[in-house]
Amino acid sequence: MVSDAAESHLASAYGRLLTLVADSPHVDVFLDQVVRVAAEVVTPAVACGLTVRRDGGAFTVASSGDLAARGDEIQYGADEGPCLEALRRGRVVEVVDLREDTRWCRYREHALRLGVVSSLSLPMTVDGETVGALNLYATQPAAFTDTARRHAVAFTDQGAAALTVILRQADHALLHQQLTDAMTSRSVIDQALGVLMGQQRCTATEAFSLLRQASQHRNRKLRDVAAEIIKQVSGESPQPAPGFAVPRQHL
Template sequence: MTCAVLRSWNRWVLAQVRPHCMDGFDDYEARTMDAGALQELLLRTETLEEFLGELTIRAARETEHRCGITLRGDHGRPYTVATTDELTRTLDELQYAEGEGPCLEALDSGVPVFVTDMATETRWAPYPEHALEVGARSSMSYPLFSGEGAIGTLNLYAFEPLAPGPSMQARAAHIAEHAAGAVAIALRIAEHSKAIDNLRTALTSRSTIDQAIGILMAQQRCDARAAFTLLRQASQGRNIKLREVAAGIVTAVERKAPGAEPPGRY
């Protein structure tokens, strides 16, 4: 995902993020998650992974927690797309392995889930015990919403018992709201970039196939349909992709062309 692609989404990003920014937070930390800051972050980062990594660092700094982002993958399976550290990834993956935990409950219910002390937590056994073993004592899990419902969670972990008060809950909810919009936009940009890459690959393959058809027409003195049939038969008979057969034909002709360098020794 290049900066050029990101810049093409510039106006759309502002239109999507700005309506959510008028919630009364005026301090410096809150402004690092506002429309302008998120726009700048989107434009500055080169990949989806880099953007989400920066997002977790900002969320961690503002809440004084370690942070990870869970997204729904294929068939609804959750996976951790970014974390501030490997320990946070371990805490996320413990929940995936058990099939339950605070971040999964927040993802499924669409409601924030708080754990004030893993030592006394009785839900999702044996996850709290495993979390204690790696040092976690409390957590906050906030669903990330897009137009289609919860697309993931923002997972915040602390290494001491903590009952978040109204101020901390408001701050975390603010961060999750802005993070959700930014994540949804970043995912759309990544999908758009992937679609462009796939189109380029398809066009390149089509060009190679067309070249191979032209070569076969000249060699076999046949029309385009018959040449394509020969190409397809070779693909099926050798059990390799059509574009790979075509590329082999084009490469073989290029090597025989006048002025072509002889193949080297391997």
């Protein structure tokens, strides 16, 4: 019965992806929904982030929660970790218990302090090239069962297939702008979090909560509230993020 319910949930997620492709082909919207649906489908996951290549590096273009956003950033700062390995090697990377895993020393200590105990990172492949990695984070050890892993792989494959359709349908210049916009939003939010952490002497999680509350209270987008905070402090609008490196295939 549980298995049937899980399979039904996965099938429903596939339907939501197809609806997104048909009704909201904007890449920014699509990526944001992919991480949210993934966190729902793979039930042990607390949060999900999506990392993409950028000028030889990596950048988070969407995350379903602060745990994923901060977990990704720790890896970028350390230049190591499971999501970067999945992106660079094009294979699934699982962390069963980070407390006992010694593969990424620079990443491990900070991730544990954040609350990450296990994770699952899956490459997203478009036309034979790994363009991103879906990163699922959990706060308990061995969170991802065989069924959860199977669902994660299946969902990532479907997500990559849907993304391929969007990439092929999108105008090249428009696609580049949409992806750049997604990265700019993430960059602006991160800058505002740094400001709030300094002003309020709080953690990144607490700063994100304050930013989200302000967004909801003012009924404004998170990025717009973040940009306002930065401008109030610096007197200037936030600086844009570096451009997105579009995959080499013909679109």
